[in-house]
Amino acid sequence: MTKTSLNSDVTVLQSLIAVRLDVSIWSARKKLTALDFGEISLPPEKLASLGSKKICDPDTLKVFSALKSRAVALLSRVGIRFLGGWAVPESRLQEVIDGLKAIEQEFGQAKDDFLAHYDEAVRRWIADNPGWEEVISRSVVGVSTVRSRIEFGWQVFQVVPPKKSMGTQCQDKLVAEVSSLGGTLFQEVAKAANETWLKSYAGKTEVGQKALSPLTTLRRKLAGLSFVEPKVFPIVELIDTAIAQLPAKGQIGGRSFVMLQGLVCLLRDADALATHGQMMIEGQTSDDILQGLLSVNPDDEEVLDQANERDCEEPCSGDIQYLEMSPAPQLDSYGLW
Known part of the structure; x- marks a missing residue:
């Protein structure tokens, strides 16, 4: 914040x-x-x-x-x-x-x-x-x-600010604490998403509907606290858009699973969450971002298979790579391909 x-x-x-x-x-x-x-x-x-x-x-x-x-x-x-x-x-x-x-x-x-x-x-x-x-x-x-x-x-x-008579230093301390809430929120979401990745997504080629439960829990947390940081609500919108595109029942695999993997990897990175939240504020849509996870040529099944088979047991970090995509903007691969 x-x-x-x-x-x-x-x-x-x-x-x-x-x-x-x-x-x-x-x-x-x-x-x-x-x-x-x-x-x-x-x-x-x-x-x-x-x-x-x-x-x-x-x-x-x-x-x-x-x-x-x-x-x-x-x-x-x-x-x-x-x-x-x-x-x-x-x-x-x-x-x-x-x-x-x-x-x-x-x-x-x-x-x-x-x-x-x-x-x-x-x-x-x-x-x-x-x-x-x-x-x-x-x-x-x-x-x-x-x-x-x-x-x-x-x-x-309830926390209330100190009176002006107590001095600006006391006020500044509280302002600093409140101003850090957005960053703290993204860090806590990233930690929980990393645990979700290791438990439910690492090494998998498909997941069941139960694997969405931790994501909906994170979504509720972000939505309830969206007022602490303007970049939070766009991330809520991104999660909603992604879940709306998934099958309502049965296993989640193929291209839907690749998109879901990308979403979870994004949630695992506090800095990336803030960056993408700002990108959406500036005009990029959630569909643009999700399309970046599916920007593989439909005829290029080998690339898609590699994305499905790639294990990402370590946090998605390191050198940033990009996929070619048109007309949607580019998105970090987060180690998925």
Whole structure:
């Protein structure tokens, strides 16, 4: 996003809600002490420090990390990283809250189940580690302590600019944060698209309809946050145009798959997204760009076969190549041919 005036950035902030996760998970660890090693000679603290000991099976706590990861994924699907949390479009806030409430409920149930069996889990852990019973038992904490260290919550708030009386430096800091939202959005989309490529597209000659689901998720994220950067909405239009040209059911292969590969590779490159967004603002159409992915002569089946068979497991980068095309503009190959 190009740096603009403070008033312009205020308009952006009015459409954004900040969400911060407050999740704490007990580590089930205590610091090792010299007492735990009896008469064994240990190096001085300035030379080496002791690690930690597990006083409960870490596997019993994995459910909490999994639920936290689900909350992070939910916020990342809808919002973008901002001021230590996420900036979520106001239009999708209720969706986020409903999702967080559902995860919070599961977290609370998992916490109740864990605490109900905590003493038993500790006894079982001690029994599974013969010879270290005293070391573990000496560090066991009560269930009330564990309860206070396992929490799931979140905060929702609106960000407003500081008063002019607080100085321009404070205002400039916020302007810089807001001005970077567009770049952050493209970077997050590129990271997610790269994961999608490696999972669903690399080395394939066709995909099923389910492979479109990550693209529609990215499309919703971009559409919801299109107001943070003028170059975003053209990318939404590009995705819509591409999906509209794909078969509504069955496998996606041949020329349609080549176009889809090109679209995913474009989404994997944050700089290319900004460039093509600007190109569309300046007049290039989404059909022009998509035509660039299909600008192979219909009689040149060998070239098309090579495009289908080319594996692109590494990020599409390096020397830029172009295809001849008429009358549509040229487009980067992104390593597909």
